[in-house]
Amino acid sequence: MQTTKPLTIAILIPAHNEEQMIGACVDSCLAQTRPADEIIVVNDGSTDRTGEILATYGDRIRVITTPVATGNKSRAQEIGINALSSNVFVATDGDTILDSNFVLEVEKSFLKNSEISAFAGQVQSTTYNYLTAIREIDYVIGQDLYKKAQSYINQVMVIPGCSGAFKTSLFHENKITFDHDTLTEDFDFTYKLHEQDLLICYNQNAICYTQDPHTLSSYLNQMRRWYGGGWQNLEKHINIVRKRPSAALLISMGYFEGLGFSILFFLLPIVNFALFLNMLWLYLIICMISGAYASARRRRADLFVYSPLMVLIGAINAWIFLERFVVEIVLRKKNMTWFHPERRLVLK
Amino acid sequence: MNPPFTGITLFISLIIIVVGFVKRQFLILYPIAESLVIKKKRIVSQGIASICIVLFSFAACGLLYSSFIHGAFADEQNNYTKASEYFTTCESTIKRTISDKKIILRLDDVQAYGWTDISIKLMEDAVKQGFPIVAGVIPNNIQTDPKLNHFFKAQHCNIEIAIHGFTHEVAGDFGDTEGDNGETTGEFELIGEHVARRKLEQAVSALALLPETTIATFIPPQNKISQSALAVMPEYGVSYVSSEGAGPYDYDASTWNYVTGEFVKSKDVIEKCDAVFASGDTLCVIMLHPQDFSLADQNLNQAHYREYLWLLGEIKRRDVSVVRFIDLPRP
Numbered sequence: 001m002q003t004t005k006p007l008t009i010a011i012l013i014p015a016h017n018e019e020q021m022i023g024a025c026v027d028s029c030l031a032q033t034r035p036a037d038e039i040i041v042v043n044d045g046s047t048d049r050t051g052e053i054l055a056t057y058g059d060r061i062r063v064i065t066t067p068v069a070t071g072n073k074s075r076a077q078e079i080g081i082n083a084l085s086s087n088v089f090v091a092t093d094g095d096t097i098l099d100s101n102f103v104l105e106v107e108k109s110f111l112k113n114s115e116i117s118a119f120a121g122q123v124q125s126t127t128y129n130y131l132t133a134i135r136e137i138d139y140v141i142g143q144d145l146y147k148k149a150q151s152y153i154n155q156v157m158v159i160p161g162c163s164g165a166f167k168t169s170l171f172h173e174n175k176i177t178f179d180h181d182t183l184t185e186d187f188d189f190t191y192k193l194h195e196q197d198l199l200i201c202y203n204q205n206a207i208c209y210t211q212d213p214h215t216l217s218s219y220l221n222q223m224r225r226w227y228g229g230g231w232q233n234l235e236k237h238i239n240i241v242r243k244r245p246s247a248a249l250l251i252s253m254g255y256f257e258g259l260g261f262s263i264l265f266f267l268l269p270i271v272n273f274a275l276f277l278n279m280l281w282l283y284l285i286i287c288m289i290s291g292a293y294a295s296a297r298r299r300r301a302d303l304f305v306y307s308p309l310m311v312l313i314g315a316i317n318a319w320i321f322l323e324r325f326v327v328e329i330v331l332r333k334k335n336m337t338w339f340h341p342e343r344r345l346v347l348k
Numbered sequence: 349m350n351p352p353f354t355g356i357t358l359f360i361s362l363i364i365i366v367v368g369f370v371k372r373q374f375l376i377l378y379p380i381a382e383s384l385v386i387k388k389k390r391i392v393s394q395g396i397a398s399i400c401i402v403l404f405s406f407a408a409c410g411l412l413y414s415s416f417i418h419g420a421f422a423d424e425q426n427n428y429t430k431a432s433e434y435f436t437t438c439e440s441t442i443k444r445t446i447s448d449k450k451i452i453l454r455l456d457d458v459q460a461y462g463w464t465d466i467s468i469k470l471m472e473d474a475v476k477q478g479f480p481i482v483a484g485v486i487p488n489n490i491q492t493d494p495k496l497n498h499f500f501k502a503q504h505c506n507i508e509i510a511i512h513g514f515t516h517e518v519a520g521d522f523g524d525t526e527g528d529n530g531e532t533t534g535e536f537e538l539i540g541e542h543v544a545r546r547k548l549e550q551a552v553s554a555l556a557l558l559p560e561t562t563i564a565t566f567i568p569p570q571n572k573i574s575q576s577a578l579a580v581m582p583e584y585g586v587s588y589v590s591s592e593g594a595g596p597y598d599y600d601a602s603t604w605n606y607v608t609g610e611f612v613k614s615k616d617v618i619e620k621c622d623a624v625f626a627s628g629d630t631l632c633v634i635m636l637h638p639q640d641f642s643l644a645d646q647n648l649n650q651a652h653y654r655e656y657l658w659l660l661g662e663i664k665r666r667d668v669s670v671v672r673f674i675d676l677p678r679p
Contacts, residue, residue, distance in 0.1 A: 146354070149361035152368030241398060248398035252405035253357045260413030272420035273427055
């Protein structure tokens, strides 16, 4: 089905102190098999060499520079969206590398079904260490199983911040507004789309490669932001659970079970250590099966090698999930501290 | 990012993928089918459906995880039991009565996962009355029953553990009923020294896993023992063999009549002991089995249990000492 207007696609990149990766990111945007109609980078008050690097691309990209950092990715995104002229834009990050067919896949999806309002692509984690390997296993399972199932019932739970595409009109016509009141703007957008019964498609052929935290401290910070943002958005958009049975199913199952598992994980060793050890073995086997699947899927042996460590990371995740539940929902202490992860140079 | 370990969600996701895939294949094969779908008014509103789903999710997750927690508490291996086992020391409740007349309460067939609760109850009741008791334990796999182990740990100073065979299996019974003459053969009845040694070694090793165990007594299964087996007993520290007959430690009274297959009332048991004492003997061994106090479903037979309590009360009223074999002078 053809759209009435010719489809024009932009790429929007908010960037704050991204000197390590911004060059590789822009290069990947310029190397698309279906070239983007415009590339906008919002240099969000960077104090490093980001602006200098961006200047080397001349008029091949458009750079919007804010004099001081806005302090939040969504604020920089908002500035960029206001400057867009294309009718669809790809939202990505300054540390992300787009696969050369990413824009082409976006175009295919939007041309195939004019009712699509937003698009979620596949995220892959760049290889670095055990933490990024475990995150990659999580991505494989999350995308191959959960996200695919979500797309079957039009309930994609989140359009990744580094791998999404939206109709620009959603923002220009104020169907989606920036509220800046949660830690995970991608979650917020996705909930808003579902509230308006707008169609989101998931296309696993559109791939981007992102940097995930490679130190434990940055991993903890990111998980706090993600789970904190998850609870904030659930509270903000709780009505969606009443409106949409598919949302009710996925959200309630995910959050109830997440809580149940997290409580069990920490209560069990206190009550019955022998049983806890037995359950830990079972959990280890599940982790290793997941690792084996991810390893075969990505053809990366390191995913299987590191998979036993998922037990430890699972414990950390369970703790943070509970901690954020207590802080955000029980104590109602909303945390809006943004976290900017450390970057490293990666060439995919 | 998914919440931690969404196992049920994973299962539901797989179902959605399979159903969705099949539906898509059907529509590819028969594209006209989609246009034939009649849009009917929904039977229930989206809101009601959503609430039902949320309640279902809550119930499913709640049941699954609360059953785990309940299981963790109920399990005998729970930390509280382990800690209490560690810190519990056995306090002797034995009340010594100076009397020439002695009674031994011999509870046979104490075994892993067989009438465990009844066995413990019978032993506990005796201990509560200040009586020590002899537990004839079937050693095979005894260490696998946490309830019994916990009980023996807590009460080892009031209980004497005696070897009651190794498996208590009836020798020569291979499940072939043809030619069966109806008579059973005790595990130690017909064996020679070699087999007796092997079985005793296994029995002693298994009982050594129980806390604070000193072996001095052997109770042959079916109360029958061969001369060869009898001869090797001292090698394994056995000083007392209590079977049936006229031996010094053989049982004198029982709560079960094996001829009539009926429970023996406590009054009759006491009368038998009285007869023993009247004949000039100073020791009466009363043989008990947990089965005697059990219903077919292994629940407690309340009527028989009342008889047992009456028996304990009657012993207490009499001028007798309740002892264990190890309290007797070594033969």
